[in-house]
Amino acid sequence: MNYLPSSNRYEIGRYRRTGRSGLHLPEISLGLWHNFGGVDVLETQRAMVRFAFDQGITHFDLANNYGPPPGSAEENFKQLLDSDLRPFRDELVISTKAGYRMWPGPYGEWGSRKYLISSCDQSLTRMGLDYVDIFYSHRPDPNTPLEETMGALDQLVRSGKALYVGISSYSAEQTKEAAAILKALGTPCLIHQPVYNILNRWIEDGLTDVLEQEGIGCIPFCPLAQGLLTNRYLERIPEDSRAAKSHGFLQASEVERQQVRIQALAAVAAGRGVSLAQLALQWVLRKPVITSALIGASSVKQIEENLAALGGEALTSDELAAIDAACAL
Numbered sequence: 001m002n003y004l005p006s007s008n009r010y011e012i013g014r015y016r017r018t019g020r021s022g023l024h025l026p027e028i029s030l031g032l033w034h035n036f037g038g039v040d041v042l043e044t045q046r047a048m049v050r051f052a053f054d055q056g057i058t059h060f061d062l063a064n065n066y067g068p069p070p071g072s073a074e075e076n077f078k079q080l081l082d083s084d085l086r087p088f089r090d091e092l093v094i095s096t097k098a099g100y101r102m103w104p105g106p107y108g109e110w111g112s113r114k115y116l117i118s119s120c121d122q123s124l125t126r127m128g129l130d131y132v133d134i135f136y137s138h139r140p141d142p143n144t145p146l147e148e149t150m151g152a153l154d155q156l157v158r159s160g161k162a163l164y165v166g167i168s169s170y171s172a173e174q175t176k177e178a179a180a181i182l183k184a185l186g187t188p189c190l191i192h193q194p195v196y197n198i199l200n201r202w203i204e205d206g207l208t209d210v211l212e213q214e215g216i217g218c219i220p221f222c223p224l225a226q227g228l229l230t231n232r233y234l235e236r237i238p239e240d241s242r243a244a245k246s247h248g249f250l251q252a253s254e255v256e257r258q259q260v261r262i263q264a265l266a267a268v269a270a271g272r273g274v275s276l277a278q279l280a281l282q283w284v285l286r287k288p289v290i291t292s293a294l295i296g297a298s299s300v301k302q303i304e305e306n307l308a309a310l311g312g313e314a315l316t317s318d319e320l321a322a323i324d325a326a327c328a329l
């Protein structure tokens with residue numbers, strides 16, 4: 001049967017303006033890095049994407065290399081568009097990226113015009129799209145002039161293959177420079193995608209100031225520290241978890257290393273009457289410079305729990321202090 005999205009999705013959904021642009025993003029967006037590859041079950045992916053859209057999540061984040069195997073998340077997303085979401089294309093913000101190794105040889109990674117333009121073409125083919133809403137430079141390239149990388153992003157917008165452009169994991173200084181180049185080209189930098197969560201706060205050391213000054217949005221990835229900031233690892237490493245999977249990016253040693261902090265943070269969450277995942281998301285979204293928290297998930301239940309974090313009371317100064325104290329353990 002054809003998929004019909006929930007009719008009240010925009011009454012439930014909560015949105016924020018992306019920097020000083022005209023584009024709004026949902027407070028929680030869904031990323032397809034893990035659990036959407038060729039090794040994963042398509043029906044579970046379909047259930048998650050349907051549920052997300054039903055709840056007003058309009059933004060889905062991909063990259064050329066998501067899988068495994070690389071490229072398969074975009075291919076699977078094409079299938080989900082074909083079966084469910086394509087009639088709603090104008091209600092979706094779909095992003096992809098290029099920067100990490102995607103094919104052999106000198107043109108298959110980093111930030112050259114050669115790589116970015118051909119990778120975008122490949123991504124559009126894999127997803128069966130005419131354009132993506134946001135195309136990112138996935139990482140700064142120390143060996144390619146920033147003018148070339150930003151010029152390629154500008155070219156993608158001018159050729160109609162992307163509506164907006166963004167950068168990921170650029171430092172404060174690199175972001176300032178990239179924003180100036182893009183502004184001069186007439187294609188403003190829409191958004192920055194950095195890692196940011198309770199356990200990793202590097203963006204507070206200069207980057208958020210630049211984003212505020214430049215009117216660039218911010219969509220933190222790994223707001224749950226790949227699952228560390230959830231109830232997933234409070235007792236053990238479950239067999240179906242990212243840390244237990246051979247292709248999972250989260251190492252068991254990291255679970256071990258963070259255990260004492262996670263336990264303390266879980267106690268703060270319990271004191272507030274929320275789950276650790278909900279606390280972590282409320283913490284990431286506490287500042288106006290943050291546009292959206294970019295989560296991953298392996299089940300509908302996780303997305304449901306995470307969405308329930310939205311709209312809660314602001315964290316008190318005592319709770320913020322307790323979170324800081326837990327991190328200092």
Ligand code: NDP
Pocket residue numbers: 030031032033034035061062138168169193220221222223224225226227228230231232240241242243277294295296297298299301302303305306
């Ligand atoms: P998160 O920090 O949100 O971690 C997601 C994982 O946490 C899930 O896969 C799941 O683990 C677990 N989880 C989520 N919700 C719950 C819950 N309520 N209860 C228990 N466990 C939960 O983000 P990701 O690391 O997945 O990254 C999110 C997105 O960010 C990616 O999909 C990608 O789009 C983007 N990204 C971008 C990068 C970049 O360089 N620009 C780098 C990394 C990510 P499990 O699978 O074990 O169930």
